[in-house]
Amino acid sequence: MRRADPELLGVIGHPIAHSLSPAIHAAAARAEGRRFAYHAFDVEPAALAAAIGGLVVLGARGVNVTVPHKVAAAALVDRLEPEARATRSVNTITIEDDGTLTGATSDVEGVLTSVRDDLGLEVGGLRVVVVGAGGAARATVYALLQAGAASVGILARDVARAAELARSLGGSVVTAHDDGAAADLVVQATSVGMAGGPDPAGSAVPDWLLDRAGAVLDLVYRPSVTPLLEAARRRGLPAANGLTMLAAQARGSYRRWFGDAPSLSVFVGAAREAAAEG
Ligand SMILES: NC(=O)c1ccc[n+]([C@@H]2O[C@H](COP(=O)([O-])OP(=O)(O)OC[C@H]3O[C@@H](n4cnc5c(N)ncnc54)[C@H](OP(=O)(O)O)[C@@H]3O)[C@@H](O)[C@H]2O)c1
Secondary structure, three states, X not given: OOOOOOEEXXXXXXXXXXXXXXXXXXXXXXXXXXXXXXXXXXXXXHHHHHHHHHHHHOOOOEEEEOOOOHHHHHOOOOEEOHHHHHHOOOOEEEEOOOOOEEEEXXXXXXXXXXXXXXXXOOOOOOEEEEEOOOHHHHHHHHHHHHOOOOEEEEEOOOHHXXXXXXXXXXXXXXXXXXXXXXXXXXXXXXXXXXXXXXXXXXXXXXXXXXXOEOOEEEOOOOOOOOHHHHHHHHOOOXXXXXXXXXXXXXXXXXXXXXXXXXXXXXHHHHHHHHHHHO
């Protein structure tokens, strides 16, 4: 296939206007002196396959895929990396030289990077409770179990969805006031607390769980301090938002497209700057 010149990349989502990914990848390209164009594409679910097919025809290098397309994208690629196959989620598509598509999820390395760098925690032996049962929760449960967490509990308003997650990836369902739910770390993986989300002023982590938490990671990154993070900090708990995860998953995508990537600090710096600009 003939590649677009300069190289063409982007992120497909719906909505997508507030994505920080174009700014993050532009900063990485500058740091490496690499030339490419990275666009945000607003694509409705019914048009996802056509959009990806169009990018192949245009000679794009690859594309990020975000809400609500991550699961659908997994069915549209020719090959899945093991993490994407296990989590049934694709956030990175690489268009190979022969036009075939490889799907990956860099959310897995993203969440592990944040636990290590933001909170200074070793995952091995950690008791974790993940709140939520959507795509980000799936990546988180998989990542933590693969990295050797001692236990991963799943707390979600939809208990059947939590049970399905536990059945397919491991971990166990946690229900309200579950005394067994000790949590060295609580990972908030719902869209509650997110600006523009279903409940921006709320928190999906109940007080009884926060009472027994050793640290909190909220995967939401907009706003930078969510109601949950405020509550965690009031209790003196180590707490972080989803910005480092966002930066680390962007670096994982970049590496898949170009074989190498600038240091994580370039991506984190760009993510912070883009988030501050709103
Ligand atoms: N930092 C990063 O790099 C990164 C990466 C991925 C995602 N995220 C963030 O993680 C969050 C979830 O993303 P996702 O891709 O997992 O979305 P998703 O697949 O749509 O899942 C959303 C989850 O939130 C739950 N939820 C929604 N409204 C709720 C409410 N009012 N009360 C309780 N639970 C509620 C859903 O429960 P039901 O199943 O019952 O609807 C579901 O479990 C988003 O805020 C996203 O920005 C961050």
